[in-house]
Amino acid sequence: MTPPVNELVDADRGYINPLVFTDQGVYEQELEQVFGRSWLFLAHGSQVPKRGDFIQTYMGEDPVLVVRQKDGSVKAFLNQCRHRGMRICRSDQGTSRTFTCSYHGWAYDLEGNLVNVPQEERAYRNEIDKSKWGALKVPRIAEYKGFYFGTWSADVPEFEDYLGDMAYYFDAVFGRWDNGVELVEGTSKWVIDCNWKFASEQFASDMYHAEVSHASALIALHEDPAFWAGTSHQTLMPGRQFGGNGHGSGSFWADSIGFSESMYNSPALSEWVTANADEALRNVSEQQLLKVAGHNTIFPNFSWLAGPATMRVWHPRGPGQIEVWAWTYVPKDAPDEVKAAYRRMTQRTFSPAGSFETDDGENWTEIQQVLRGWKARNNTFNAQMGLGHDERDVHGLPGRTSDALSESAARGFYQRWSDLMAGLSWSDIAELDAARQAKEALHQEVQEA
């Protein structure tokens, strides 16, 4: 029997019950309580640049259509026909004036309003009130620096409050160029047989695995394989981890702005970044620019890497499977040669065939396999790294930070997951967070005394 949901995770002590990764009942509840009550990434503006452009995506398991409207705004609605539930639109992406269901032909406009019913007079005696049978609209959409997020929930705070201190890390990457970023055309999609939280949590919190899981790839990728020999890249590049509101970010610190660019083996890219450093420094601080190669997650399932220029959504597909949708993001104003260098970097590191990506996926599927055992499922996982050693106001970084080798962000991730799964309202969560922070401040004072 599955224990009550609020007993599955003890973030204060760093305990995780593996049933959170396997149980069908937990998963069903996640779709409603977590995915139904969080801000979810829908699309980047560059994917739907013109009026009538649309793209199909998912909010949890729910298919939605994201559509650029006639007035330039972006709206989204459930891609489900109100007649018998067929997908209203079966294309992944395109441009249209209306969407016509391929089953019986009900047609919807760009906002999802039902505008045409075939044989309306004979079949419905003109008695159907079309205004009542539009597609279900995503009631709240937020645009932040060209990225669109949506939520079904009226309760969740405004997007910028939800993002909170994580905005610092988001802006560092996506907000540094005057004209922002764009996504390289083409979405890489692949399936991994693992729970979505393995991927999402790792991108929020896990710097620890890198030099073990990616040892071979790190050596193979570097121009000078001796670079890593006999040393730990984690000590070479000290970093810090941020965790807050379920989000997480971990970054190395470079000693010069050009540092990360040396990874790309592209003089054109290095030159362009250096030549445009002033522009970046107008938009973000020097410290933000120096935090490179970072891994990041906006709770619950949107992640990016700052070095390899990949961003992705981990779409859940049952407790034991995810569908990854990944893109390369590039500075919009960069010349083609520079964009190509970013693209090559993503492809060889974090893509379905990337040398790092395959390392990560193998770990997650292996764990999921082990969890088929009943003993393995009835166990406790340790998430205690760095417990009690969080700090605030270090180097002027916002929010709660710790050494890069910590599971602080993972504990924050599971704390938020657990709050939502327990059905707490977002205002209750805010009160609890304030109390948690007060407790944490007290702990810090005692430690410093």
Ligand code: FES
């Ligand atoms: Fe869409 Fe019948 S299911 S028209």
Ligand code: FE
């Ligand atoms: Fe990894």
